[in-house]
Amino acid sequence: MPVDEPHRVVCHLDRLLDERGMTLAALADAVGVTVVNLSVLKNNRAKAIRYSTLTAICDVLGCDVGELFSVAPA
Template sequence: MPIVVNLDVMLAKREMKSNELAEIVGITTANLSILKTGKAKAIRFSTLEAICDALECQPGDILEYIEEEND
């Protein structure tokens, strides 16, 4: 998938645990885990905004586009 979620990197930089972020943002740890592993199909802007607010970062710090190589 060309969209990579770097949420674990930002959590490490902010020295924050997933369950702490989930509580601040107001989502379950299971849903946060799905997002962290890149298995999520979508993310609400309100959730992205809350994550960025909690981690004091920009959406581009969390989401990255990597072009797929064609064989």
């Protein structure tokens, strides 16, 4: 897949937050990133994520990477 093509990675952050009764602002505070950066991720507009941020999100939400992201069929 050329870099110019849109990715098919889907973020399930909104569902995970809802299941845990947590707000995006609370997650941002717990993880140490801005609400804007998490919003970009939640709305599937992110082009990259640091492993340290990904690890922190999973730790706070008590989830695995596979619960946070999936790949949509081609």
